[in-house]
Amino acid sequence: MTGTRAVVVGDVIDDIIVVPRGPIRTDTDTAASITRHPGGSACNTAAWLGFLGVGVDLVGRVGAGDAHRHATALRASGVTAHLSEDATLPTGTIVIVVDGETRTMLTDRGANATLSISAVTDALLADAGVLHLTGYSLFDAFTPDDLHTLVARARAAGVLVTFDPGSTGFIADYGVDAFREALAGIDLLLPNLDEGRLLSGEHDRAAVAAALVGYCPAVVITGGSSSVLVARRGEHVVEVPVAARTAVDPTGAGDAFTAGLVAAVLNGTDLVTAAREGVRAAGDAVMRPGGRPTPLG
Numbered sequence: 001m002t003g004t005r006a007v008v009v010g011d012v013i014d015d016i017i018v019v020p021r022g023p024i025r026t027d028t029d030t031a032a033s034i035t036r037h038p039g040g041s042a043c044n045t046a047a048w049l050g051f052l053g054v055g056v057d058l059v060g061r062v063g064a065g066d067a068h069r070h071a072t073a074l075r076a077s078g079v080t081a082h083l084s085e086d087a088t089l090p091t092g093t094i095v096i097v098v099d100g101e102t103r104t105m106l107t108d109r110g111a112n113a114t115l116s117i118s119a120v121t122d123a124l125l126a127d128a129g130v131l132h133l134t135g136y137s138l139f140d141a142f143t144p145d146d147l148h149t150l151v152a153r154a155r156a157a158g159v160l161v162t163f164d165p166g167s168t169g170f171i172a173d174y175g176v177d178a179f180r181e182a183l184a185g186i187d188l189l190l191p192n193l194d195e196g197r198l199l200s201g202e203h204d205r206a207a208v209a210a211a212l213v214g215y216c217p218a219v220v221i222t223g224g225s226s227s228v229l230v231a232r233r234g235e236h237v238v239e240v241p242v243a244a245r246t247a248v249d250p251t252g253a254g255d256a257f258t259a260g261l262v263a264a265v266l267n268g269t270d271l272v273t274a275a276r277e278g279v280r281a282a283g284d285a286v287m288r289p290g291g292r293p294t295p296l297g
C-alpha cells in the first residue's frame with residue numbers, strides 16, 4: 001500500500017422515505033410523511049470513513065444541477081466528492097415506503113448507470129491505499145472488462161481493492177456465474193451472509209467462507225447481529241463477536257462496517273483487528289437514524 005486515502009466509487013442516491021399515516025388507498029390521496037435524505041451505499045461508506053477521520057474521495061454521477069447539493073452533504077462528513085452530472089438522467093432515487101416492519105423499495109438508478117471508470121483518475125489512485133467498489137456499479141455502469149481494467153490499474157498503483165456485492169436481488173438478476181467471474185482480481189470481498197450464500201451456492205456459514213476464498217483471497221462475511229467471519233485463503237476462519245443491540249435504524253450498518261474495517265486496514269492493522277473495528281463502527285451506526293453519521297437521536 002502506498003497512499004493513505006480511501007477512494008470509494010459508486011452510487012449517489014436520493015432516498016425518499018414515505019411513511020403513510022394510514023392504510024394506502026388506491027386512486028385517491030393518502031396522507032403521508034415524506035422526507036428526503038442523501039444516500040447510496042458508496043456515499044454512505046465514504047461518509048462513515050470521513051467521520052472516522054480517514055481522507056476519502058467519492059467518485060460518482062448525479063443528474064444535472066445536483067452535484068453541488070450532494071457534494072455539500074458529503075463534505076459535512078469530511079468527504080471530497082468528485083461528481084459528474086448526466087445531462088438527461090436524474091439523480092438515482094429510491095422511494096422507500098415504510099409499512100410497519102415492512103419496507104418496499106422502488107429503485108431508479110438514474111445517473112449512476114452512466115458512471116465511467118475514467119472518472120477514477122490515476123491521480124486519485126496515486127494517493128489511495130484502498131479502492132472500494134460495490135456490486136451496484138456492475139449492473140449498468142461497468143462492464144466486467146471495465147471492472148477488470150479498473151482493478152488492474154489499482155493494483156498496479158499498489159492499491160488494495162475491496163468490494164461489497166450489495167444486493168442479492170441484483171446479483172440474481174445479473175447471474176451468479178457472471179458476477180463471480182467479474183470479481184477476478186479483487187483483494188477483499190465483503191458480503192453479508194445472504195449475498196455470500198447466493199454467490200457460493202452453500203448454506204452453512206463455514207462452507208460459504210470456504211467456497212468464497214476460492215474466488216477472492218480474503219472474505220469477511222457479516223450477518224446482522226450475529227458474529228462476523230474472517231476468512232483468508234489457506235488459513236483458519238476466525239469468528240469476530242458482535243454485541244447485539246436493539247437497532248434504532250439498521251440502514252447503512254453494512255456500509256459503516258466497511259468503513260470501520262477499511263479505516264483500520266489503512267492504518268496497517270491485520271484483517272481480524274480490522275473486522276473488530278468494522279463491528280465497532282457498525283454498532284455505532286445502528287444506534288443512529290439514517291444511513292450516514294448523523295448526530296445521535
Ligand SMILES: Nc1ncnc2c1ncn2[C@@H]1O[C@H](COP(=O)(O)OP(=O)(O)OP(=O)(O)O)[C@@H](O)[C@H]1O
Nearest residue numbers: 192222223224225244245252253254255257279282
Ligand atoms: N442489531 C445489531 N446490533 C449490533 N450490530 C449490528 C446489528 N445489526 C448489524 N450490526 C453490525 O453491522 C454489521 C453489518 O450488518 P449486516 O450484516 O446486516 O450488513 P448488511 O446486510 O450489508 O446491511 P446493509 O443493510 O447496510 O446493507 C454487522 O456485522 C454488525 O457488526
Ligand SMILES: [Mg+2]
Nearest residue numbers: 166192254255
Ligand atoms: Mg450490505
